[in-house]
Amino acid sequence: MTTSNATIPVQHGMAEHSHGAGVPVQTRSERVRSGNVADFAPVSKREEQYRYITSEQLAGLDADNLDEYVGDISIKHPDGVTTAWVGTEHPAFGGAGLPEDRPSAAAWGSAQQAYLVTIPGDAKSDCEIQLGIDSESDAPSALHVIIEAKPFARGTVILDHKGDAILGENVEIIVGDEADITVISIQDWNSKSVHNSSQFAKLGRNAKLRHLVVSLGGKTVRVSTSAEFAAPGSEVELLGMYFADAGQYLENRLYVDHAVPNCKSRVTYKGALQGEKAHTVWVGDVLIRQAAEGTDTYELNRNLLLTDGARADSVPNLEIETGKIEGAGHASASGRFDDEQLFYLQARGINEREARRLVVRGFLNEIIQKIGNEEIESRLSASIEAELERSGS
């Protein structure tokens, strides 16, 4: 394992590095998976899942029982898409995976029903579904969302988290055979909010998922994304973008489980940090099991530290059980703001503040440009602008 943080001097900030896979404590696949919170030990630094976060930061989301989410859920969708609250006995419930840590299991067991969004097989790529989660509550609560894309479906789902909340959330993403969908989860909470979101994706045969996590606002935002291939020929692109200000804690955990042959995964996360005690954590686990011949995987995390006092932890883990793969790699780098870039821009008349913003925007743009949807791109650009404005850079 490697940890990169602000104390490592990196010239020009962005030099890549790579290294051999470390020796994991256990194989990633042996971790407990359960919807029952009693199966998980209390949150403690001894467990890899909570290496960087404390129980205190989770603000009650690791308790045995949470309230059910009572905030607003707004939905906008075209005809053909259906939504419903369903019970835990519904076949889609648990259809994409099971919790792998205590806060996720706490939310799982506490949710008596799930909000199910179904994208029909004849939905086209312009099918856009907006799910607004806007809360005004400070009690730890649980929400369960299921997105089911039927075979051959196309479309984009945007989960938009706003307001005040202490929210334990599970999002299941079931991608049917030959379906091709995009899921975007935006965390733009008010500054006191605490959010633990576990997002599970399961892909059918020749299915495609593009998944984007955007974490901007909130005191503590921890998003764990896992992707499991149920059949060969599938592809996931897991993208992430985060911007941590002073005192903010943003964690992203990824797990791609290559259990079947000929699947492809790409993980690209980029983050900017600014201010005293801005802290980001990125942990990217990729497991290529023995049966997963022909796997093609690459994961990358980059962090841009804009000021002193910020800390970025970046830990890629690659576990490979077969040699018959197309490719497997990772890169992780965290660097300071490059003063030569600043000089170059200033030498063209651009003032320091604007120059810094240009560099940060450019750095994060790489992720936004991958969305391939102009409307969403300009919306995310506007969110970054607002973030830059808020942080006073």
Next chain:
Amino acid sequence: MAILQIKNLHVTVETEQGTKEILKGVDLTIRSGETHAIMGPNGSGKSTLAYTIAGHPKYTVTEGEILLDGEDVLEMSVDERARAGVFLAMQYPVEIPGVSVSNFLRTANTAISGEAPALRTWIKDVRAAMDSLKMDSTFTERNVNEGFSGGEKKRHEILQLELLKPKFAVLDETDSGLDVDALKIVSEGVNRAKEANDFGLLLITHYTRILNYIKPDFVHVFVAGKIAEQGGPELAERLEAEGYDRFVKA
């Protein structure tokens, strides 16, 4: 008529071995329309002079002054100097990932002229300048200096010189790394920009070959942080024939 005056300039830089004085009393005056070539061996402090004029934070001025039309340049931030009309074409321009050339040029032009350019004429101006520098139109969609060849980087610097219309331009070894064809194109760009805007030009170079395309009015030989000798274009011819040995050994 603008005037850039450098008086008794002393500059130090921090190295692992401690503070080192690089410039040891440079005096130089450049007026609008004049072309001054600064020539000298490696390590003589030519680039330090360029970066000090532009205001790179690495260099500390310990003595002397730089005045632009009587205004104290050393009191200005890097961007203030650029807005006051100082332009530095860099020897090693840095990459700015995710920032397109078109966005960068527009932002710089807005900063320097104080208002956003009228879109239609701006696009036309950019296109025309790029055409004459023989740059492909897709160039503006690329990210600043990212994956540029050496020649593309230099053309991009001169493109900015043409568009940003400074009062004084410092070209730091713009000729290095260019083949003859590229050197010609880049030199023509400099001449065109100078013709259009009548700026004062400080041309820093190790070799004399760029002086075949950009004719200097004055030649200064830079040795060990000072101007060791100055004269007209004939001095460059002498250097071409004799090299720097005469100065270095002295």
